[in-house]
Amino acid sequence: MKYKLLTLMLALLPATLPALAQGEGDNTLTVNAQLRERGEYRNGNRYPRSEGDRHDLLLNSRARLTIDFAHKNLSMRLSAHHVGAWAKNGTSEQGRLLMNEAWAQLKLDNGFFAKIGRQTLVYDDQRLLSASEWTNTGRSHDAVKLGYEKGAHRLHGFVTFIDSEGSTNTNLCLRAPYSSIQALWYHYGLPETPFNASLLFLNSGVRVGDDANKKTKGLQTMGTYLTYRVGDWKAAGMCYYQMGRNEADASVSAWMAGLNLTYAPKGRWKGMLAYEYLSGDKPGTEKFNAFNVIYGTKHGFYGEMDYFYSTPYIYGEPGLQDLYTRWEFTANHRLDFVGTLHNFMTAVKVDDLSRQLGTEIDLKANWKVYKDVMLTVGYSTYFGTKTMDVVKGGDHTRWQDWGWISVNVNPCIFATKW
DSSP states (O other), X not given: OTTHHHXXXXXXXXXXHHHHHTSSSOEEEEEEEEEEEXXXXXXXXXXXXXXXXXXXXXXXXXXEEEEEEEXXXXXXXXXXXXXXXXXXXXXXXXXXXXXXXXXXXXXOGGGEXXXXXXXXXXXXXXXXXXXXXXXXSOOOEEEEEEEXXXXXXXXXXXXXXXXXXXXXXXXXXXXXXXXXXXXXXXXXXXXXXXXXXXXXXXXEEEEESOGGGOEEEEEEEEEEEEEEEETTEEEEEEEEEEEEEOTTOOEEEEEEEEEEEEEOOSSSEEEEEEEEEEOOOXXXXXXXXXXXXXXXXXXXXXXXXXXXXXXXXXXXXXXXEEEEEEEEEEOSSSEXXXXXXXXXXXXXXXXXXXXXXXXXXXXXXXXXXXXXXXXXXXXXXXXXXXXXXXXXXXXXXXXXXXXXXXXXXOOEEEEEEO
């Protein structure tokens, strides 16, 4: 039964082609497939390990089929995938066939468009709104989006609905029980222009209260993302403020800011230095001061061992400071290497402890084995502190590391235009 949706998509494909061919022309149809297999050695991933904790071995996979159709001003996408861990695909918790995307978009006059259905919401550097592609299920939303795109100006407004009460939709990997999102995003600039700027206002409907008396309150996030490029240098900065109510029905006043500088000469090297500050909550204050990254990418920003924001703190909400550098080396058109060094600290002081949380090293190599086949190998290790033991658990004197290998086969299996 779990393959019924995927079978239906494949069965309808050849039956639909003759009808489409009778249209007015300018039709395109593309079918892409993805098979991603990933093996992980977890010896402290996501949660630092304590004395006596054993390592884990995990094999997981994703098989995705995506169908794109476009005709003049109309475009559509159907994308379904089966995700699960090896040897557990027969269980309802691990093996699932999910509709990742199912949307239609209509281009209107003078740069306006409308888009409806299940879709990914990806904006700016994916800090607050991302597709979360590192996870097997990814993240998509049932949404209505209206927009305007012309020249250097882009304006999007969208509304989503999430049935979080009793929902089994694992596409929505949420930290809090949000029931809806309303957002407005404006962007000025083009990829070839030196300066680009974005403004975002996002309201998240938060369910508060017990099951018998649920109410929806709003958590508002607003801010800007700026980039400037000159020669081989690029600078990016962001600043966001949060207010409203959180899932505990507490009044919120929180913020985050960051700045990064990238040097990318025409040679094989690329380097970046960055600093980010996410406010934390001080016990005894009138308002809750810890910033929530809501739907953003955590894995790509706050260390690949996923200690921060991917999993909760066990003591307080101390926020985070992240000073890091990343270096990339391209050996040739098929092989490249990436190394990142993070130094983590709390944003607020925890008891009489140091703010220092520790240092993480992330290493990764990408090898393009064949045209549509990518092999990626990664290794990370973390050197923690006593403060890390208090706020995240585990024992910092134990060796913490994580290794993984991934094979990603992503071919275009069918493409036609008529």
